[in-house]
Amino acid sequence: MxxxxxxxxxxxxxxxxxxxxxxxxxxxxxxxxxxxxxxxxVDFAHTSEEDKLVEALKELEAGRFDWMTATSATVADVLKHHDAVIPPETKVAIVGEATAVAFRDAGYHVTRTPEHENSTHALLEEWPEIDSGEVLRVLTVRSDVAVPVLTEGLMSRGHDVTQVLAFRTVGxxxxxxxxxxxxxxxxxxxxxxxxxxxxxxxxxxxxxxxxxxxxxxxxxxxxxxxxxxxxxxxxxxxxxxxxxxxxxxxxxxxxxxxxxxxx
The missing domain is CATH 3.40.50.10090 (Rossmann fold)
Known part of the structure; x- marks a missing residue:
């Protein structure tokens, strides 16, 4: 054609x-x-939660989270900027093909992505561990204006969620x-x-x-x-x-x- x-x-x-x-x-x-x-x-800049982000990434490297989530490719850039380490025992759940590509290109592992529909709602539906009855410690990393669908979905299921605004969007x-x-x-x-x-x-x-x-x-x-x-x-x-x-x-x-x- x-x-x-x-x-x-x-x-x-x-x-x-x-x-x-x-x-x-x-x-x-x-x-x-x-x-x-x-x-x-648009481009991306630091948020007012930079200190909280740094502290959360230290906890991440220490293996204190069972899971972390990301719905933006920019999260991978933020992690690399901070030389963040995701230990093998911490699982990673992400949404978006661009996010998956960015994480893998940055050398980070990806544990779970939604299979049937590439959306945050689908991830919550297809994530069996969050409905197992075990309370999980989860780090959610997002932009300053992203709708916290995963964060709220995890918290509503009783999980221990640390949410961090990793970046803000500027013109x-x-x-x-x-x-x-x-x-x-x-x-x-x-x-x-x-x-x-x-x-x-x-x-x-x-x-x-x-x-x-x-x-x-x-x-x-x-x-x-x-x-x-x-x-x-x-x-x-x-x-x-x-x-x-x-x-x-x-x-x-x-x-x-x-x-x-x-x-």
Missing amino acids: STEAKPLGGLRVLVPRGGTWGDLVAKALREQGAHTVIAPL VPASVHIREDIESGRINALVVASAKIAEQVAEQFPEVPDDTIFACVGVNTLEAAAAVGLPTEGDAPGHPLYEKKRALIETVESVIDQSDMLD
Whole structure:
């Protein structure tokens, strides 16, 4: 099948995050015929809980946790930055293909990932140890705005959970070249993968052609995009942008769980 005949043929798509996440999304989009431009609009910085994180990582290395969890590839970067050690006896449960790739690339083992659906809810359903009656000591590591689905799910089952905010998300200015390409329509589709990215898109690209596609991944992202004034039409069958937009969103969702749609 030629590039033009594929579902995303003819689209030049902005991928708003770099790293493992950006590479996986860009690869998936290219396989569907898109041309991709990776231009991070968000980056990650220390949180006010840095001291708590350092202490938790010392406990992790000492083997005081039965499990740790992560739903973001950035957690692997944070662990490597701190030269964190995950002892063999501590099991690791993660969500998201990008998270799994990042952990393994960083040299960390992965014990459990959801098999049937790549989501935090699926992990809780497919994690037999947490329903065995034994109280487990679990370290959950996440971003400052990630919804604590795993943390709350584990606590509701009576487990001893230490939750740490490992990083916060900050905006990154796009280059002049990227802004010009979006305003001119040369980049004609944008992946909007979190509320923070929606904010950055609205702030940095106030004037875009009417036929630019904003592919908002996840209900929360769609609501955030509408709140900051991004056009969210094209979601109903029959709209000229519908097929391309749905193909974009489905392609992103096929490789990235929404739990990793960092804000």
